[in-house]
Amino acid sequence: MSLIKLENVKKIYQTGEIPVTALNEISFTIERQTFVSFIGPSGSGKSTILNLIGSLDKPTSGNVIVDNVNVATLDRSNAAMFRGSTIGFVFQNFNLIPVLSVYENVEYPLLLIKQIPVSERRERIHSLLEKVGMIDYRNKYPNQISGGQKQRVAIARALVTNPKIVLADEPTANLDHKTAFKVITIMHEMQKTFGTTFIFSTHDPKIVGEAEIIYTLEDGAIVNQEIKQKG
């Protein structure tokens, strides 16, 4: 059983007079513990795919099965719980909570899951902050650190609940090239360390090289699939 399975997924946005077809009958599967990338120009449907996998949105038709759950069947509250336990998010704009410190930002998703004891919580946060190289910044607030640092904290936050999947929609779009590359490298390292399935999207062909599986999107359809040797 694949971790993620999309079957004939169609997504049509109905805004105003003309309906926009963002995804046109696409199907694919993603296996556990892979490092996957979606590349394509702006408007090709990358965000739409990631939002569907992340149960942030529902398909117009077709099925989106994630970890044996049909995301279309979840109500708002259950979708939130599903995201909290199964999926980690890394955003283009970093989206750290400004009133929380680096440490507290990483802690936040854990507080939504009640059953984790305090000592284990501390340990997990510390070890993650160490791995992404942000442990010395744990008491800083988001407005006191750089974009690359923010994204590292965001990666730690996405991983803290041990999710099966981490979704990163254009995580490097707001970073310079060198920093972007570092962030992708950290993501790849984490993927190897924790066996998490990482899915990121980008429109930048230069950083996509790190991915093991690369889907190329154009106008809401997958036009190419490239599988590299696991390394």
Next chain:
Amino acid sequence: MINLIKIAVRNLFRYKRRTILTSSLIAFGVVLVIVFGGLAISFKTQMVGVITNTALGDLQVHKKGYVESIDNLPLNISLSDSEYADVERSLKAMPEIAAYSPRIKFGAMISNYVQTSNIRLTAIYPELESNTLPDLIKRIKSDIGDKKNFLKQGEILVPENLMKGLSLKVGDEIVLIATNKDGSVNGIPVRIAAMMENVLGPSGKDGYIHIADAMSLLRMEKPEIIEVAIKLKQFDQLGKVHENLKKALSQQPTQKEVHTWEQLSPFASIARIVDLLILVVKFILISIVLVSVLNIMTMSVYERISEIGTIAAIGTRPSRILTMFLMEGFTMGLLSNFIGVLVGVGVLLLMDTTSINFTFGQMNVTLAPDIPYSEILLTTVIVMLVSIFASLQPAYKASRMEPVDALGHV
């Protein structure tokens, strides 16, 4: 929960100036209620105290129909010997009653042999009267040796305004002239024992004489009691005792009437206006809290749309987002209320140390407001509830946002 409070407080202090401004506005409303409430309640209790303890008593019993024509001071609507005995029996049977005092009230002429004027007289048994109206002797302005026996037979206590009007002095001999209920006129000489301070309301400017003197002036064989003033052990039992006494008296062969001080004194309506004003001030507070919390929370939600999207995306359930914003509004109210209570109590304590004096209808009133604990509690509850209520709509809006749309909002 602790985490939600932490986030709420930090978000409030994120926009310091705005929070401080709104907070001060709410705190100001709270101060207004506490200070005004404290002053008004203190004014009311003092006034009610003066009226019930120096003039009217808590309750009064008359023969049926007397209060209706009270302005004429009719002598024929009185309690006969046996009727008064009936009333006494009922009063003695009620353990809530501390004391009572029978009175004969009538209009008379007072003359210093040169000038003559009208006077309203209350004839009393001094000991019963001072048991019933414990503060009556405080109204006696002149020095009297024996406080217990402040009025002897052959003496009169003259109200301030008449003393001045007729240029009378303590110790002067004057003549009282009155018409009895059969129409015959009589006069007796009396000596001025002391001057009485005027107070607000009926009997506030009465002269006092001994019942024995009234009987001889009005040529009565036996005392024909006009009214019985009653003092309760506990003032807050007024309503209950009033009802019970009415019931007890209605069993008797002839009809009597019972009135509370509120029904007899014009101050009761002033007291009601004061209560109404307190209510109005509370409504102002409610509006202030409602508008300012609604305003600040609406702004908070709109400024933080993408943040709401983020926390929703990473797994915060809608109900928790709702709670988070409710908590923020609640914290705002709680904080402002706390400041308001501190300042309000501070102002009242300051007033206590300076003790403001003023005259109200010839009465000297000292405003030494008590801390109105029940008002503070009520105000706190109001502010809390209204803050939560005002946050409901913005918080609900936040909890209903679609994470995708909210995330896309910059």
